[in-house]
Amino acid sequence: MKEDQLPGLSLIDAHVHLNAIEPIQSAISNARSAGVKRIVAVGMDLPSNIKTLELAKQFPDIVCPAVGYHPWSIIEDEVEATLLFIDQHLGDCVALGEVGLDYKVKIKKPIQYKVFSKVLELAQQHQKPVIVHSRYSYERTHAMVSAAxxxxxxxxWxxxxxxxxxxxxxxxxxxxxxxALAYSKQHQAAIKKTxxxxxxxxxxxxxEYQGKVSEPASxxxxxKALGSLKNRSVAEIALITTENSEKFYKI
Ligand SMILES: [Zn+2]
Known part of the structure; x- marks a missing residue:
């Protein structure tokens, strides 16, 4: 079956930096044609959070916003204003994200811990699910989420x-x-086990995956990679993962 003939898919892209995608109109229409009915758009800092909320207003039938503070984006002078913005807007979002820890970036660990624990408190106060980045910090990131x-x-990922x-x-x-599930051994091992x-x-x-810039239609x-790894049909995988996202994000 050709890619453009996958019948009647109804998919949810659970994590997109929609603010960073240009041109937005064609990305949205490509997503619709590929069967993507919802896009969870995440923020990383003040400007991307603001832009994400604007995009959700512009495309209310497909874009579900999340606001967050990515460990890569932490700037000491902006911490307070960014946390305040998240507190003020999280109630209008489907989730908190993208947030977490990253031991491969130069941002110092103490400030990463401080920001992560504050945003986790906000998620608790607003009763929102959390979209977590945990690169090279898996143990600590999980421990903080669980302890909160x-x-x-x-x-x-x-x-x-x-x-x-x-x-x-x-x-x-x-x-x-x-x-990346199509080629990353570590990612495949994790998905296989879950x-x-x-x-x-x-x-x-x-x-970009192997030199190809992605968009929600990707x-x-x-x-397909999940289907072949789990030995299930694309239609079954679509049904299950869409239902998972609907429950998780309450959308
Ligand atoms: Zn991301």
Whole structure:
């Protein structure tokens, strides 16, 4: 079956940096043609949070906004204003994100911990699910989410050690699959181990995968990779992951 003939798909892209995608109109219409009915758009800092909320107003039938503070984007002088903005707007969003820890960036660990624990408090206060970035910080990131008593979290693009994944699964949290599932051994191992009932699908667009810039329509690549890894049909995978996202984000 050709890619453009996948029948009647109804998909949710669980993690997109929509603010960074140009031109937006064609990305949205390509997404619709590919069967993507909802896009969860995440923010990383003040400007991207503002832009994400604008896009949700512009495309209310398809864009579901999240506001967050990415560990890559932390600037000491902006912490207070960014946290205040999140507190003021999280109630209008489907989730908190993208937030987390990253041990590969130069941002100092103490300020990453401080920001992450504050945003986790906000998620608790507003009772929102959390979209978590945990690159090279898997153990600590999971421990902080769990200790904060967060009931709903997705460890996005999880490619970490199996021991931490066991705890993520036992806590009832989700992990999400990206188009990297087609080639990344660590990502494949994690997705293979995780039950389908705890997996969401996403693109993290406009991230490049093997030299190809992604967009929400690239979700079909994630879907196919997940289908072949789990030995299930694309239609089954679509149904299960869409239902997972609907429950997780309450959309
Ligand atoms: Zn992301």
């Amino acid at each position: 008593g967060i009931p709903n979290a997705v460890f996005h 999880y490619s970490g050690p199996p021991g931490v994944l066991d705890k993520i699964i036992a806590d009832g949290y989700f992990i999400s699959a990206t188009p 039950p389908l009932s705890q997996i969401l699908i996403e693109t993290d667009a406009p991230v 979700l079909v690549d994630t879907l």
